[in-house]
Amino acid sequence: MKHSGAVVRLGALKLLIHRFAFTAMVVAAFGLMILGKADAVLAERLRAAITDAVTPALNVLSRPAEVIADVADRVRNLAALHAENEKLREENRRLLHWQTVARRLEDENRLLRRQTHAVSDAAARYVTARVVADTGGAFVRSVLVSAGAAEGVRKGQAVLAGEALVGRVAEVGRRSARVLLLTDLNSRIPVATVGARANAILAGDNSDQPTLSYLPLDAVVEPGQRVVTSGHGGAFPPGIPVGVVTAVGNGGPRVQPFANRHRLSMVTIADYGLDALAVSAESTGQAGEGP
Amino acid sequence: MKPGPLQRLDALVRHLVPLASTLGLMLLTIAPNRIPGAAAVMPMLGWMAVFYWAVFRPDLLRSWMAFLAGVLSDALAGLPMGVSALALLILHGVASSQRRFFLGNTFVVAWWGFAMLAAGVSLLVAGLAFVVDGRHAPRDTLALQYVLTVLLYPPVAWTLARSQVALLRQR
Numbered sequence: 343m344k345h346s347g348a349v350v351r352l353g354a355l356k357l358l359i360h361r362f363a364f365t366a367m368v369v370a371a372f373g374l375m376i377l378g379k380a381d382a383v384l385a386e387r388l389r390a391a392i393t394d395a396v397t398p399a400l401n402v403l404s405r406p407a408e409v410i411a412d413v414a415d416r417v418r419n420l421a422a423l424h425a426e427n428e429k430l431r432e433e434n435r436r437l438l439h440w441q442t443v444a445r446r447l448e449d450e451n452r453l454l455r456r457q458t459h460a461v462s463d464a465a466a467r468y469v470t471a472r473v474v475a476d477t478g479g480a481f482v483r484s485v486l487v488s489a490g491a492a493e494g495v496r497k498g499q500a501v502l503a504g505e506a507l508v509g510r511v512a513e514v515g516r517r518s519a520r521v522l523l524l525t526d527l528n529s530r531i532p533v534a535t536v537g538a539r540a541n542a543i544l545a546g547d548n549s550d551q552p553t554l555s556y557l558p559l560d561a562v563v564e565p566g567q568r569v570v571t572s573g574h575g576g577a578f579p580p581g582i583p584v585g586v587v588t589a590v591g592n593g594g595p596r597v598q599p600f601a602n603r604h605r606l607s608m609v610t611i612a613d614y615g616l617d618a619l620a621v622s623a624e625s626t627g628q629a630g631e632g633p
Numbered sequence: 634m635k636p637g638p639l640q641r642l643d644a645l646v647r648h649l650v651p652l653a654s655t656l657g658l659m660l661l662t663i664a665p666n667r668i669p670g671a672a673a674v675m676p677m678l679g680w681m682a683v684f685y686w687a688v689f690r691p692d693l694l695r696s697w698m699a700f701l702a703g704v705l706s707d708a709l710a711g712l713p714m715g716v717s718a719l720a721l722l723i724l725h726g727v728a729s730s731q732r733r734f735f736l737g738n739t740f741v742v743a744w745w746g747f748a749m750l751a752a753g754v755s756l757l758v759a760g761l762a763f764v765v766d767g768r769h770a771p772r773d774t775l776a777l778q779y780v781l782t783v784l785l786y787p788p789v790a791w792t793l794a795r796s797q798v799a800l801l802r803q804r
Binding site for chain 1: 660661662663664665666667668669670671672673674675677696697700703704705707708709710711712713714715716718719722723726758759761762765766767768769770771774775778
């Protein structure tokens with residue numbers, strides 16, 4: 343009888359400890375949330391440290407998906423070989439024409455530059471990195487890449503897939519970095535439409551197609567127009583291809599980015615030597631004001 | 634008979650299965666899969682593992698492990714730190730406190746329980762992400778993610794049950 347009484351008491355004590363631990367952890371979770379607001383730098387460092395630690399595992403995990411996707415791609419390509427070939431032949435004809443035009447323009451440009459003594463842009467430095475995680479689910483549109491401060495990646499640098507803009511570096515660890523995609527809620531990129539040259543801010547809203555906001559009142563934006571970076575704010579150089587205007591609805595014109603989120607496997611992080619400006623643009627961007 | 638060091642090591646590794654499978658499924662959720670549009674609606678595989686182990690082996694997947702898994706998830710996802718930690722903690726707490734009910738009933742009841750809890754946890758995460766960081770997501774994306782999470786629970790639970798039978802039969 344005495345023995346069972348002790349067991350009951352021990353059980354009650356265990357339950358009490360359990361409850362206390364649970365409450366303590368709930369408080370800790372809220373503490374973390376408040377810490378993230380109060381000391382963003384510390385929270386970011388903590389996040390980067392965790393990301394750094396997990397990146398090697400993610401790097402391994404991302405390979406099988408890539409192999410499967412490659413095989414699927416190859417099968418699909420085999421099936422569409424004939425049609426693809428025709429399309430490429432046609433495209434080649436068109437590109438050869440463009441090549442001639444580009445050569446002529448290049449010559450002309452060189453001549454004009456010489457005549458006006460124009461200062462040419464500084465050469466960019468590139469880091470190529472593997473996309474190891476496609477994170478965030480519905481709330482955050484970002485990817486993790488396997489290059490960080492050790493490779494020269496800095497906050498605010500432009501991230502490209504091929505020639506097209508993917509997003510910008512938002513957080514940097516030692517061997518990993520988080521890239522905020524154009525489609526993310528917090529992404530604001532100064533852009534301009536090609537042709538009409540209307541400056542705007544490309545604002546992500548967690549949907550697949552970001553919107554053009556802060557357009558001038560007299561701007562004419564039509565579906566099919568190309569959108570490139572404007573170079574305003576100094577974070578990115580002008581002229582990086584971003585996407586195409588798809589629809590002009592009442593929520594503002596929407597832009598389909600050239601870079602597809604699901605197709606990203608390698609990205610190029612470009613350092614245009616605009617570091618100081620990039621950081622200041624970054625901080626105003628984070629305050630949600632836009633440049 | 635006292636177990637030798639090798640046997641103890643063997644038991645230790647086996648006892649890590651719940652935590653390892655939870656973290657593994659969590660990483661699998663964010664591994665790039667190259668399926669158009671999938672990244673935004675990836676089902677929450679980590680939630681399933683936390684629910685499953687909280688019901689079947691809460692002695693091996695403790696609440697503090699669920700909490701740490703949540704911190705890891707927040708750090709990787711770029712969500713405000715603490716949001717998923719709180720969500721997984723509550724998921725673990727409710728599931729383990731109701732485990733006798735789930736253990737005494739059929740699989741469908743556990744599935745239903747998971748669906749209910751996942752709905753609550755989804756709303757909690759959405760609410761906290763908005764309040765703490767002003768983050769919101771399109772409603773249909775969230776709904777589709779929830780439906781996929783519920784639909785994928787049976788195969789994931791089956792896989793976890795197989796691993797439990799194979800690796801954790803002897804206590």
